[in-house]
């Protein structure tokens with residue numbers, strides 16, 4: 760085969776100087792992003808993101824259940840897949856949302872702002888964590904097109920909750936995600952081993 764023939768089949772990529780760009784350009788799936796994150800982040804930070812409680816049975820089980828889902832192609836004229844749907848009355852490009860992750864700036868200096876930018880670009884909703892490391896107003900100011908939801912845990916302090924809800928409404932957060940399953944944090948053994956505590960001591 761001649762080089763010109765090979766070039767029609769294989770697209771040679773121009774070398775990239777920035778290591779970060781190179782790594783991201785070569786990551787095609789979650790497993791590859793995970794491997795890149797493991798190399799880039801300090802151990803305690805990576806384990807907080809990657810780990811689960813105790814023997815991580817639930818974490819593994821969640822993943823297995825997700826893997827057991829299959830997609831059935833529908834039979835009929837091929838018009839191209841249309842993944843558009845509505846969630847809570849608003850059109851979204853995909854039937855999924857970007858879910859809250861507390862303290863996102865632990866993993867990247869831009870943190871929640873970068874996630875909001877990605878959500879706006881992909882036209883899917885983003886649920887900002889109550890333990891966000893960027894203010895809800897900053898996210899709203901910078902990414903007004905992002906369909907914004909807000910996440911919080913129940914608190915017996917009604918004044919605190921009322922103040923939060925007022926800020927949410929003023930900053931255009933249109934749905935609330937209320938945590939009911941984290942009354943106590945799990946025994947996260949990786950974090951214990953690494954001496955990592957979140958929320959901070």
Ligand SMILES: Cc1cc2nc3c(=O)[nH]c(=O)nc-3n(C[C@H](O)[C@H](O)[C@H](O)COP(=O)(O)O)c2cc1C
Nearest residue numbers: 807808809858859860861862888889890910936938
């Ligand atoms: C580092 C980290 C922080 C998270 N923080 C929150 C949070 O503040 N509130 C919340 O409701 N869920 C939180 N979650 C759960 C995620 O929103 C999501 O439901 C969970 O990771 C499962 O989705 P996945 O399989 O795509 O990771 C967090 C998850 C991770 C990994």
